[in-house]
Amino acid sequence: MSCHRQILADYYACEVIVERDAFLSQHFSKDFVWHAGEPWGHGSDLARWQSEVMNPLFSALSDAHYEVHILFAGSTMNKPDGSGDKTQWATGSGYLHGIFANDWMGFRATNKSLRIRFSDFFRFEDDCIVECYSQIDIIDFLQQIDCDPLPPSNGERFIYPAPTGLNGVMMTPQDDAETMRTFKLLHDMLFDGLNTFDGEGLESMSMEDYFHPNLKWYGPGGIGACMSFKEFQERHQAPWLIAFPDREVLGLDNLICDGHICGEAWFQSVEATHGGPYLGVPATGKTLKISGIDYWLRQGDVFTENWIFIDFVELFNQMDYDLLGHARSLQP
Structure with missing residues (x-):
């Protein structure tokens, strides 16, 4: 699982589309199954995930880079006693930073800085990524560009820090x-x-x-x-x-x-x-x-x-x- 953590860390270190595409070709299955949330939905091939989800996002942002707050891995624990089917997952979350330089999802570019909240769960078979569940905080993005479609939040806006008192990027298995x-x-x-x-x-x-x-x-x-x-x-x-x-x-x-x-x-x-x-x-x-x-x-x-x-x-x-x-x- 330490290898899975490193693969995920290397994925987040890719900062340009060409570099990311090469990484995906090496580490992702061509039949990669993805659940990206709305408005993207889900699919079962890597090419669509690149062309419909990731490349439009990174084309919209200049100077895009990840700030990873949380990264760890483990086997599925879906039974009451903590056992599971031994499916291997690695997960990461934090901010995707960039300048909103080109239109995205029908929203006009502002040329202002964005901090897009993201989270990914990647499933591995051996050292190959075969499935993911990903979320981008769409409402948080809309609030940043002054297009919030919801009433004022009850809680405080724009707070998504790293863990307190703990390095959330854990590159080795814990106790x-x-x-x-x-x-x-x-x-x-x-x-x-x-x-x-x-x-x-x-x-x-x-x-x-x-x-x-x-x-x-x-x-x-x-x-x-x-x-x-x-x-x-x-x-x-x-x-x-x-x-x-x-x-x-x-x-x-x-x-x-x-x-x-x-x-x-x-x-x-x-x-x-x-x-x-x-x-x-x-x-x-x-x-x-x-x-x-x-x-x-x-x-x-x-x-x-x-x-x-x-x-x-x-x-x-x-x-x-x-x-x-x-x-x-x-x-x-």
Whole structure:
């Protein structure tokens, strides 16, 4: 897995399209399966991922370079005892920096600096990358170019730091005992905590058993960061559960843990009924599939930081609201 970490680190070090294309040809399967989130969707060949997802992004940015906050690897831990199918994953997250020099996704270039939040989960077979789940924080990007299609965020905008008190770029495997402690806390939080909401009070989930009072919750654009456990409950959890009171985590298909940190790419693996208003959109009564990526940092017996992506474009499409179309109409 150390090799997988290095391959991922080398991928993020590629700074021009020609260099990146050569790297992809060497390390990625031609039948590479990708889940890029909306508006790109998914596919099963490397050429489309390059031409439809990555090359347009890097063509839009001049002086593009990655700032990696989190990088680790591990085997899938999708069973209650921490075992799994031994699928190998490596993940990275942070900022993609650049000057917005050319149009992208129908948005006009501003020639101003951008910091695009990104997250990738790559699946390996031997030393070849065969699949990925990737997220770009589209709403955060739209906020930076003053085309935010959502109401003002409850949390603080533009906060997505590296882990506190820990080098999140871990190029070697971490202690197995700490890895298992992290897994157990996460598994208990998801299935004995989040999934036990009684539809009435947040206290029914006992979230205080899993999170530090000074929790730092780095939410996506549209929600923003919450700088304490109390803020997390008031600014995110309460509005979320009004909108999606029966939401349920269905599984942990690619959860990996490495020492004190863990992460999961959840592609349509949260299911909910849209039973109340959310960010300006009234309830539709529809059953929704929600996608995103999470990272958690454990210190002692609780989580102290949580970085989260939610595919809002996909989510709002299911709520019959075209976020990107509305955002494009806001351009000067």
